[in-house]
Amino acid sequence: MNDLVLRARAVRKRFADTEVLRGIDLEVRSGEVLCVIGPSGSGKSTLLRCFNHLERIDAGRVWVDGELVGYEQHGTSGRVLRERREKEIRAQRERVGMVFQRFHLFPHRTAVQNVMEGPVVVKRRPRADAERRARELLDRVGLADRADHYPAQLSGGQQQRVAIARALAMDPTLMLFDEPTSALDPELVGEVLGVMQDLARSGMTMIVVTHEMGFAREVADRVVFMDEGLVVESGHPDELFTAPRHDRTRAFLSTVL
Numbered sequence: 109m110n111d112l113v114l115r116a117r118a119v120r121k122r123f124a125d126t127e128v129l130r131g132i133d134l135e136v137r138s139g140e141v142l143c144v145i146g147p148s149g150s151g152k153s154t155l156l157r158c159f160n161h162l163e164r165i166d167a168g169r170v171w172v173d174g175e176l177v178g179y180e181q182h183g184t185s186g187r188v189l190r191e192r193r194e195k196e197i198r199a200q201r202e203r204v205g206m207v208f209q210r211f212h213l214f215p216h217r218t219a220v221q222n223v224m225e226g227p228v229v230v231k232r233r234p235r236a237d238a239e240r241r242a243r244e245l246l247d248r249v250g251l252a253d254r255a256d257h258y259p260a261q262l263s264g265g266q267q268q269r270v271a272i273a274r275a276l277a278m279d280p281t282l283m284l285f286d287e288p289t290s291a292l293d294p295e296l297v298g299e300v301l302g303v304m305q306d307l308a309r310s311g312m313t314m315i316v317v318t319h320e321m322g323f324a325r326e327v328a329d330r331v332v333f334m335d336e337g338l339v340v341e342s343g344h345p346d347e348l349f350t351a352p353r354h355d356r357t358r359a360f361l362s363t364v365l
């Protein structure tokens with residue numbers, strides 16, 4: 109059990125009167141790559157955001173690395189408790205890297221400055237060390253020769269690879285990807301998926317929300333199909349793509365395959 113990097117139990121989340129997550133159970137083991145698929149509006153982004161404390165869950169529990177991410181109502185009353193809670197949240201957030209559809213790089217900083225920002229500001233690493241490591245990471249995503257370029261001088265695919273390097277710079281135990289190639293021109297999708305595939309091979313634990321069924325099929329250890337705030341089914345890609353058990357999965361797959 110202690111090789112579980114993420115565990116979610118009965119997670120619920122509502123916005124106003126819409127329940128967007130209606131009781132999600134999920135487990136991700138160390139080194140596992142999980143792909144999450146499902147129609148637009150099914151709650152995929154919200155789920156990732158809950159795992160990274162960008163959203164507060166209404167009910168249920170989330171553990172990352174064995175530590176509870178859920179929000180205890182009674183823990184939010186006193187100022188001391190609240191401050192302790194916020195410190196815990198920050199510590200956990202550092203362990204979960206997130207890559208979004210849009211890259212969110214700092215426009216007035218070069219690639220290497222973007223990548224070293226987190227380690228320097230959040231982890232108080234010496235600049236020289238952070239820079240050396242940032243250049244290594246840029247090399248790893250195939251951008252050694254673009255380290256001193258500004259985001260505007262990079263293609264979308266290159267910017268997304270910088271965003272991946274930036275997340276890796278924090279030494280996360282879990283990487284979350286929310287449709288990382290959806291904003292890219294088709295010819296740039298492959299280079300980003302290639303970097304993600306390398307990362308998966310290196311043993312990184314990953315949850316990837318994606319419409320790239322080829323990637324899911326090839327790289328995922330498990331595919332999760334979500335619809336209307338629920339996990340409808342999950343299984344090995346060979347199983348889920350070729351013999352889905354539920355009508356809703358079948359209907360969705362017929363629109364995307």
Ligand code: ADP
Pocket residue numbers: 123124128146147148149150151152153154155
């Ligand atoms: P997906 O990523 O699967 O497309 P989302 O998690 O983005 O789905 O959204 C699920 C539902 O929650 C949608 O109906 C969306 O409009 C709604 N939603 C998401 N974020 C918010 C928000 N901050 N406020 C209100 N509604 C939201």
Ligand code: MG
Pocket residue numbers: 152153154286287
């Ligand atoms: Mg989404």
